[in-house]
Amino acid sequence: MAPNPDIRASDADRDRVAASLREHCGEGRITMDELHERLEAVYEAKTIGQLQEVTADLPEEDLYQLPVPASQLKSTDLAAGASRVPEVSQHRAMWAAWASVSAINITIWLIIAVTSGWVYPWWIWVAGPWGAMLLVGTLFGGGRRND
Numbered sequence: 001m002a003p004n005p006d007i008r009a010s011d012a013d014r015d016r017v018a019a020s021l022r023e024h025c026g027e028g029r030i031t032m033d034e035l036h037e038r039l040e041a042v043y044e045a046k047t048i049g050q051l052q053e054v055t056a057d058l059p060e061e062d063l064y065q066l067p068v069p070a071s072q073l074k075s076t077d078l079a080a081g082a083s084r085v086p087e088v089s090q091h092r093a094m095w096a097a098w099a100s101v102s103a104i105n106i107t108i109w110l111i112i113a114v115t116s117g118w119v120y121p122w123w124i125w126v127a128g129p130w131g132a133m134l135l136v137g138t139l140f141g142g143g144r145r146n147d
Contacts, residue, residue, distance in 0.1 A: 005049025017042050017051050024058050091138050098134055102127040 018039055025035040038054050045051045105123035113119045 003048050005047060005052060007048045009045055009048050009051050013048065013051060014042050014045065017045075017055060020055060020058075029058060091134075094134055095138075098127070098130055102131070 021035055021038050024030050041054045105126050109121060109123045
């Protein structure tokens with residue numbers, strides 16, 4: 001149901017219409033001069049009907065924007081969980097960190113072993129427990145869910 005055009009407009013209504021006009025200007029539907037004229041009319045508007053007159057010749061939505069693919073998060077999903085990273089990429093990042101640190105430790109151990117003779121493989125105490133915990137977490141879904 002369309003709102004009654006005689007209802008008084010709020011500051012939030014005016015701000016919403018002004019933001020929409022800025023978007024339309026950014027899309028090239030109206031010029032900068034038209035934007036300034038329309039913004040003056042928006043902030044002088046006292047009713048919803050006057051606000052509707054300012055944007056009557058503009059589409060409410062971007063008609064040329066493609067729909068959001070099902071695999072892409074919607075804007076509401078992004079707002080709800082902007083900091084969430086898929087569990088698979090979290091596991092990859094943890095395994096990559098483990099592999100990097102283990103490779104550095106093994107390289108240092110090899111350099112010492114080649115230059116000084118055989119040395120106890122101390123790198124096992126770095127790579128072993130960490131790798132075991134990662135393996136358990138990967139196999140049994142060790143990530144917590146706060147949904």
